[in-house]
Each structure stands twice: as structure tokens, then as C-alpha cells.
Amino acid sequence: MPAAARARTFDVKSVAIIGAGPSGLATAKYLLAEKRFKRIDIFEQRNRVGGVWDYDPNQKSYPSDLPIPQTNPHTGHAKPTSIQKNGQPQWTSPLYDRLETNIPRGLMGFRDLDWPRESQLFPKHETVTEYIGKYAEDVRHLIKFHTQVTRVAPLHPGTSDAQGWTVETKDIRDKDDSSLITAEYDAIVAANGHFFVPFVPEIKGLGEFNRKHPGIVSHSMYFKRPEQYQDQKVVCVGNGASGVDIATQIMSCCKWPLLISQRSESFFLKGESPSKQDRSEIVEFISQDRAVRFADGSIEKDVDGVLFCTGYLYSFPFLDSLDPPLIGDGTHVQNTYQHLFYRPNPTLAFPVLQQRVIPFPMAEVQAAVLARVWSGRLSLPSEQEMKSWEDETYKETGGGRAFHLLGFPKDADFINAMHDFAMSAEDGDTKGKEPPRWDAQSYWLRERFPMIKRAFADKGDNRHDVKHLEELGFDYEAFQRERRDECKSLIS
Numbered sequence: 001m002p003a004a005a006r007a008r009t010f011d012v013k014s015v016a017i018i019g020a021g022p023s024g025l026a027t028a029k030y031l032l033a034e035k036r037f038k039r040i041d042i043f044e045q046r047n048r049v050g051g052v053w054d055y056d057p058n059q060k061s062y063p064s065d066l067p068i069p070q071t072n073p074h075t076g077h078a079k080p081t082s083i084q085k086n087g088q089p090q091w092t093s094p095l096y097d098r099l100e101t102n103i104p105r106g107l108m109g110f111r112d113l114d115w116p117r118e119s120q121l122f123p124k125h126e127t128v129t130e131y132i133g134k135y136a137e138d139v140r141h142l143i144k145f146h147t148q149v150t151r152v153a154p155l156h157p158g159t160s161d162a163q164g165w166t167v168e169t170k171d172i173r174d175k176d177d178s179s180l181i182t183a184e185y186d187a188i189v190a191a192n193g194h195f196f197v198p199f200v201p202e203i204k205g206l207g208e209f210n211r212k213h214p215g216i217v218s219h220s221m222y223f224k225r226p227e228q229y230q231d232q233k234v235v236c237v238g239n240g241a242s243g244v245d246i247a248t249q250i251m252s253c254c255k256w257p258l259l260i261s262q263r264s265e266s267f268f269l270k271g272e273s274p275s276k277q278d279r280s281e282i283v284e285f286i287s288q289d290r291a292v293r294f295a296d297g298s299i300e301k302d303v304d305g306v307l308f309c310t311g312y313l314y315s316f317p318f319l320d321s322l323d324p325p326l327i328g329d330g331t332h333v334q335n336t337y338q339h340l341f342y343r344p345n346p347t348l349a350f351p352v353l354q355q356r357v358i359p360f361p362m363a364e365v366q367a368a369v370l371a372r373v374w375s376g377r378l379s380l381p382s383e384q385e386m387k388s389w390e391d392e393t394y395k396e397t398g399g400g401r402a403f404h405l406l407g408f409p410k411d412a413d414f415i416n417a418m419h420d421f422a423m424s425a426e427d428g429d430t431k432g433k434e435p436p437r438w439d440a441q442s443y444w445l446r447e448r449f450p451m452i453k454r455a456f457a458d459k460g461d462n463r464h465d466v467k468h469l470e471e472l473g474f475d476y477e478a479f480q481r482e483r484r485d486e487c488k489s490l491i492s
Helices: 022-034 125-135 137-142 206-212 241-251 357-372 384-398 412-421 440-457 460-465 478-489
Strands: 007-008 013-020 041-044 147-154 163-170 182-187 187-190 218-219 233-236 259-260 276-279 282-288 291-294 305-308
Touching: 013 022, 013 137, 013 147, 013 182, 022 041, 022 125, 022 137, 022 357, 041 147, 041 182, 125 137, 163 187, 206 218, 206 282, 233 241, 241 259, 241 440, 357 412, 412 440, 440 478
Parallel strands: 013 041, 013 187, 218 305, 233 259, 233 305, 259 276
Antiparallel strands: 147 163, 163 182, 282 291
């Protein structure tokens, strides 16, 4: 966050937060700590907190009304998969039965809440859900459950720096629009996440293949357990951390080898194995013989399952009418500053748009900044300078999916820069809540956690007993001693 030419100030009194996941909850806590906001409402369409971590164990399947390929970010508002007999809606989550985090708990947690002592080093999703539930306790009174935000619009569109938004909501349990409510707020936090519009790329022949062989092609969002692919010939597309985790599970059930289609080798799943075979990217689906053609020209016939682990598209259906727009092709969010503020009107914010980051501490530092900006204790640069930041970031990254990509150490540096900017705020009625700042040990752990995850996975079922890094051979104190000894040897 630049230190010079800060020109835009705000005096927000009321805030609507869309989503009671980790980002929305963190934002609410930092807003409350400012003691300046008269009204803070959190709208959550589910019946409990957690966002994507609210996992429904019911069977998941690719929706019949969602096309394949799926490249459209404008799919409309999320809909419940079903309504239970007690009237509770059920929602799809990208989680799956045996999911464990890809991040060790020492990095993943909130600054002011420790993980349960008995939880494993890479917690199970059930543990994370309980952890978020505990974190939410002191803001639960702000949450309106079963409430979907259907529309958000500026009160004075086209006016520079106009403050004020109209928010339209409805009770998701109602079958019609009889429960529509409209209210006004000074600021909006769009914390609805970006894991609910799956991306299935356009590949030659894919549409026809899916029509002739329905049920074979799916997306990782609808993966539940590996037994779905028992004794089947399967192709997994993509090699991100979650995709590799899913592939590893499928290997335990499918017909060997599992075919992993990827553009580059995955750090998490290296080496040859009878159970898996690395293949180049798919360039064509061939309906005849249920076949796929890879970039190297090879063809694989009689494929029983194709699972795209290819990520998600950004989508804000309640903001589709915003001008200038947020969403183009869905690969990134347009017209933003520092991956957080809507540049034309920074009373709209989007926490944790970044990819490949540690989300909970990222949510906290961004919440600290926006809370201090909206309370008037921090200022933002002019819109022209914000546009320059966006242009430079686009030029540096090439735009598209890379725009919000913050690989290490950029993610760690960003956390510390946001912390320092937040803590530079002028004192008001309160100093506010201090966000996390990473020390040398956190950097050390962040750099190594992919290696730590591999060592953890290599433990097999014994991994559930691993609670500490040292049990996997990763010792920060020993690392520091070795560095000191090396330095002594160089000067002696």
C-alpha cells in the first residue's frame, strides 16, 4: 500500500457483509473493534457459518442445468441443491468427505484463536468447520441466516465517490419473492467467496462427448469420495493442490493407472508409479470409443470418468449491473485496487480475491485496512493512482488468472505490507484490532509447507497422529542453529 498521495477519505456508519465465511466473520470483528459503525449486518444464505467449510455430506452430482464445457461466470444466484423435510436448504460445497487442509495449522489460523491441541498438523475439514464456528461466537448476533442478497446497487450511480448502496435480500426458504427486503448501507463487503462457479474449459469435442456419454465428465466441486470411481478408467485434469489430493484418493479405487492430464509437473505428486501416469493436456474429446487425445498425439480409449480439477470463475451475481463492471471472462475481478477495493467507489470491498495465499490471515489484514479506511483513520490514493496500480499489476502478471495470483513470497510480503498500513492509522476512539504480521519463522514455514504436506501424506494413515512439524523432520530452531554454524564457519 503506497504511503504517498493519499487523497480519498470516508466516513462510513453502516456496513452490509455478504457471507458468513472466514472473510466475512473476520471483517465483522475488525469493524466492531473500530467502535465507529452504527450498523453491521451479515447476510448468510446458509443456516450456519463457515461458507465453503459448511460441508453437506449428501451426495453431490453435476447439475443438469450447468453446461459442459462451463466457461460462463454469469450463472446467476446460487441455488440450494434441495430442501430438507424440516425446511432447511442444502447447499453444494467444494469440500469432500476426506478433505484435509493443504496448509499447516500454524500458518492457517486466526491471530486470536488457537487450534484445538488434539487436531492434526493439517486439520480435517470437520475441525476447520468447528474452529470457524468458535471464531464466530462474538459476531453471531450480527448474522441473518437463510438470507440471500439478490441485488446491490449504488444509491447515486454515475456520481464520483458517491457513498451509499441499496441492498435487496430475500429469505432463501421462500419459493416466491414475498420476502424481498430493501435496505440502505454506506458500505458493502462482498465476502461471498469464489468457489461456487466451476470452470470447465472449452476443448474440441467436449460438448458432443458429454451429450453422447452423460455422467462421465464432472468437476472437482462435485467430487465427494473416491468410491465414485471404483474400478473405472479415470482421467484427472489439473494438478493444483486440491486436484492432486483428489487424484491421490481416486488412485486407491480406480483402475490403474490413473491418468493425470497436466501442463506442468506437480510438486505434490512427483515420480513414476504403477498407480498413476502423467499425461500432457487434453486437446480433443472423441465420442467414438469414449476417447481423449492428448497434446503429444496419444489417444486413450474407453474412458469411464473425466474429472476437471480446473478451478473456479469469479462471480458476483448481485453486482452484475455495476458500471464499470467487475467481471469480464471470470478469470479475475476488474476495476479493483490492492485486490480489495472497488476502484470507482471504495465503499465496496472484496476480501481474499487472491489465489494461492493463506486465506485466514489474509482476510484479517485486509479487514483491518478496510475497517480503518471506512472509519476515516486511513486514506486511499486518488482514483487515478488506483488505476495506475491496476494497470501495472496487469502488465506485470499478464492479467487473467494470474492477476490475483500471489505466490510466495509475494503473499507473505503483502500480508506484512497491509499490516503496516493498517497500523499506521491515526488513533481515534480506539486503536482498533491489530492484524497478524509474519515473522521469519512464518516465512520459513510458508516456503516449506508443500514439502511438509508431502511428508505428511507419506505417513499414510499414521498422519492423523502427527501434531507438530518436528515429527516430520522440520525444526525451525534446528534450522536457525545450522545457519548460525554456517556463518561462523565462513568467517573463521
